[in-house]
Amino acid sequence: MTAATILPREDVARITARALIEVQAVHLRPSDPFTYTSGLKSPxxxxxxxxxxxxxxxxxxxxxGVGAMAREVGLERFDAVAGGETAGIPFAAWMADLMGLPMQYIRKKPKGFGRGAQIEGAFKEGQRTLLVEDLATDGGSKVRFAEALREAGAEIAHCFVVFHHDIFPDSANAMTRHGIALHTLARWSDVLKVARAEGALDAADLTDVEAFLAAPLAWSAKHGGIDRIDV
Known part of the structure; x- marks a missing residue:
């Protein structure tokens, strides 16, 4: 196992937010909103x-990420790491390598041929699994992946993501109701703080983003998207 980088959450959030901005992973488009998988419209x-x-x-x-799990949960609490198809797979592989654990990945639905498997990899019933994804919005897909793991016989109580939109007050609560604690490196508040402080993103666009974050469903409905989220 590689030594984890254990830093205070505030430092981790700032470094992660700056990294997302640096590689242009944060896209602002208020005049031509993005459509999320859920149907939510977003700037x-x-x-x-x-x-x-x-x-x-x-x-x-x-x-x-490994440091965050060590700080918030403990590294000996897991027997395996699983990534969700498709974006979670590389992050789960890197986390599993650093943690010295086997890795699986979860299909969105079972294969319609061969073994008909939904969980791929060397799987052991009863394994304590860390679910890893790239990001979380409303938490719905994380719950579905967790349910697939549980149906296969795994124990799943924790999910790690690089970024949590944290725009729906009930998203983390919904995951908690399903017995899953959500862990993240950064949230929108962290990105906005770094962007404002360093002038890294257009100020007018950031104002639109802040309006969306304050009332995402109302902003979405106004721009032709959904006006409710069911988790």
């Missing part, structure tokens, strides 16, 4: 997959 999109193209940066973030 902003965070693409954590950009991080896979920057080896030094991603290594630092993953070390801080």
């Amino acid at each position: 902003v999109y965070v693409d954590c997959r950009k991080l896979i193209g920057y080896p030094r940066l991603r290594a630092t973030l993953m070390q801080m």
Whole structure:
């Protein structure tokens, strides 16, 4: 196992926010909103997959991720790491490598051929699994991945993401109701703080983003998206 980088949460959040801005993973487009998988319209999109193209940066973030789990949970609380199809797979692989644990990945639905498997990799019933994803919005997909792991016989109580939008007050609570604690390196408040302090993003666009973050469903509905989220 590689030594974890254990830093205070505030330092981790600042470094992560700066990294996302640095590699242009934060996209602002208020005049032509993005559409999330849920149907939510948003003036902003965070693409954590950009991080896979920057080896030094991603290594630092993953070390801080392992450090966050050590700080908040403990490293001997897990027997395996699992990533959700598809964006969570590389992050889960890096985390598993640093933690010295086996890794699986979870399909969005079972294969319709062969073994019909939904969990891929060397799986042991009863394993205490850390679910890893790139980001979380409303928490719905994380709950579905966790349910698939539980149906296969795994124990799942923790989920790690690089970035949590943290725009729906009930998202983390919904995961808690399903017995899952959510851990993250950075949230929108962290990105906005760094962007404002360093003048890294257009100030007018940031104002639009802040309006969206204050009332995401109302902003979405006004721009042709959904007006409710069911988790």
